[in-house]
Amino acid sequence: MAEKTLPQIFKYVDQNVDSYKKLLKEAVAIPSVSCDAKYRDDCVRMVEWTQEKLKEVGARTELRDVGYQTIEGKEIKLPPVLVGVLGNDPKKNTICLYGHLDVQPALKSDGWETEPFELVERDGKLYGRGSTDDKGPVLGWLHAINAYKGIGEELPVNLKFVFECMEESGSEGLDALLIEKLKPEGFFNDVDYVCISDNYWLGTTKPCITYGLRGISYYFLEIECAKMDLHSGVYGGTVHEAMTDLIYLMNELVDKNGKILVTGMYDSVAPLTEAEKRLYTNIDFDTEAYRKSIAATRLAHNGDKEQILMHRWRYPSLSLHGIEGAAFQPGAKTVIPGKVIGKFSVRIVPNQEPEEVEKLVFDFINKKWAARGSPNKMRITAQSGRAWTENPDHPHYQAAARATRLIYHTEPDMSREGGSIPVTITLQEASGRNVLLLPMGAGDDMAHSQNEKINVRNYIEGIKLFAAYFYEVSKLAK
Numbered sequence: 016m017a018e019k020t021l022p023q024i025f026k027y028v029d030q031n032v033d034s035y036k037k038l039l040k041e042a043v044a045i046p047s048v049s050c051d052a053k054y055r056d057d058c059v060r061m062v063e064w065t066q067e068k069l070k071e072v073g074a075r076t077e078l079r080d081v082g083y084q085t086i087e088g089k090e091i092k093l094p095p096v097l098v099g100v101l102g103n104d105p106k107k108n109t110i111c112l113y114g115h116l117d118v119q120p121a122l123k124s125d126g127w128e129t130e131p132f133e134l135v136e137r138d139g140k141l142y143g144r145g146s147t148d149d150k151g152p153v154l155g156w157l158h159a160i161n162a163y164k165g166i167g168e169e170l171p172v173n174l175k176f177v178f179e180c181m182e183e184s185g186s187e188g189l190d191a192l193l194i195e196k197l198k199p200e201g202f203f204n205d206v207d208y209v210c211i212s213d214n215y216w217l218g219t220t221k222p223c224i225t226y227g228l229r230g231i232s233y234y235f236l237e238i239e240c241a242k243m244d245l246h247s248g249v250y251g252g253t254v255h256e257a258m259t260d261l262i263y264l265m266n267e268l269v270d271k272n273g274k275i276l277v278t279g280m281y282d283s284v285a286p287l288t289e290a291e292k293r294l295y296t297n298i299d300f301d302t303e304a305y306r307k308s309i310a311a312t313r314l315a316h317n318g319d320k321e322q323i324l325m326h327r328w329r330y331p332s333l334s335l336h337g338i339e340g341a342a343f344q345p346g347a348k349t350v351i352p353g354k355v356i357g358k359f360s361v362r363i364v365p366n367q368e369p370e371e372v373e374k375l376v377f378d379f380i381n382k383k384w385a386a387r388g389s390p391n392k393m394r395i396t397a398q399s400g401r402a403w404t405e406n407p408d409h410p411h412y413q414a415a416a417r418a419t420r421l422i423y424h425t426e427p428d429m430s431r432e433g434g435s436i437p438v439t440i441t442l443q444e445a446s447g448r449n450v451l452l453l454p455m456g457a458g459d460d461m462a463h464s465q466n467e468k469i470n471v472r473n474y475i476e477g478i479k480l481f482a483a484y485f486y487e488v489s490k491l492a493k
């Protein structure tokens with residue numbers, strides 16, 4: 016590949032900014048919310064839409080059926096997984112790219128300034144659900160491939176694609192597809208590297224390359240006191256209320272400083288070594304900017320940088336998310352809910368296995384429930400994904416660092432991520448190859464939150480970064 020290929024590609028990318036925004040607008044307009052079955056057709060539409068785009072860049076694609084999920088006793092078909100192959104030149108390195116096409120729920124009434132499923136550009140930012148998590152990055156890969164085509168240059172690597180639409184809901188069906196079908200079929204035989212762009216920089220100016228993720232163990236804690244909601248003036252004082260029991264149980268899980276109270280939760284957490292401790296000192300992370308960006312009054316751990324990073328990356332945390340069946344709408348609704356489902360999750364860390372964490376939580380809740388002596392019905396279920404770490408002293412990471420320096424003219428931070436991408440460790444195990452996370456978006460993108468956005472700069476420079484990453488990986492020894 017000629018010396019001037021990358022500068023030509025960068026120029027091509029700069030000339031096509033409008034078309035990249037237009038495509039992201041189309042993608043954001045499909046409300047592919049995976050956790051709510053009423054959007055399941057939109058999830059399927061999103062997968063099919065992406066399949067068309069993948070075909071347009073020349074990939075061979077197929078939609079793989081991954082079966083059904085059970086929601087409230089009903090069997091619901093899972094969206095298919097989009098699998099693709101582009102190029103099979105044995106002289107080239109092969110990268111397997113993973114991304115997700117589903118999004119978290121969003122309503123304008125949640126506090127969005129504009130419609131969440133309508134991409135809006137304001138002050139150099141593209142607002143819309145999925146703009147940074149993960150539709151922008153997925154499209155980034157396609158634009159990077161297209162840019163090679165656009166300047167008439169052959170792609171320097173072979174690519175394989177796994178794009179799913181259930182990541183935000185535990186990636187149901189995906190592990191089985193990878194391990195029981197794709198691996199035996201030989202999909203991973205020629206894969207040399209795995210790359211995922213589905214996380215964010217630590218701050219807003221400095222790029223990162225990421226070598227670790229926390230896992231997640233998500234719980235549904237259901238309490239039922241009556242077969243319907245009840246008038247609190249008629250039944251209040253006469254029944255054992257489900258919500259009272261639920262609030263009691265949820266309040267037992269974590270203290271005001273965020274310490275998890277579930278017995279044994281910290282027992283298997285990997286001990287902190289002196290060498291690991293030193294890693295945190297050099298990370299560029301402004302805790303005050305982080306605090307201000309979310310308008311929090313005070314951060315935990317006295318805002319100490321090292322402690323904040325450790326509690327995001329290497330210690331478990333427990334968050335309470337919500338209560339189904341509770342009166343959440345404005346107005347003084349006076350019912351006693353007949354059934355409530357409390358939702359909480361534990362971000363789990365290396366050395367903690369999901370099964371072990373689930374058992375600790377179940378045992379703890381069962382013990383507290385027995386002590387409570389409530390006559391109500393209690394049920395707890397969980398869905399979990401594992402944590403992941405990788406060796407960042409690998410030529411793959413060095414290649415990504417070279418690509419990053421070329422685009423951003425600075426040394427990227429080697430970061431870990433507090434969020435979870437359940438399939439990462441499965442891809443690592445199924446391929447037996449080095450896995451790398453190459454984030455596109457900035458630390459203030461507010462994924463999952465109101466007014467999620469991606470900066471135009473991150474989107475466009477991210478496309479160039481991906482093109483440069485292909486080039487750098489192509490130079491690695493076969």
Ligand SMILES: C[C@H](N)C(=O)N[C@@H](Cc1c[nH]cn1)C(=O)O
Pocket residue numbers: 148149182183184185213214231233433434435436437462
């Ligand atoms: C980091 C990634 N972009 C992400 O947002 N992952 C989700 C995955 C998840 C698992 N259950 C529900 N969502 C996350 O970390 O919450």
Ligand SMILES: [Zn+2]
Pocket residue numbers: 119148183462463
């Ligand atoms: Zn997400």
Ligand SMILES: [Zn+2]
Pocket residue numbers: 115148149182213214
């Ligand atoms: Zn994501």
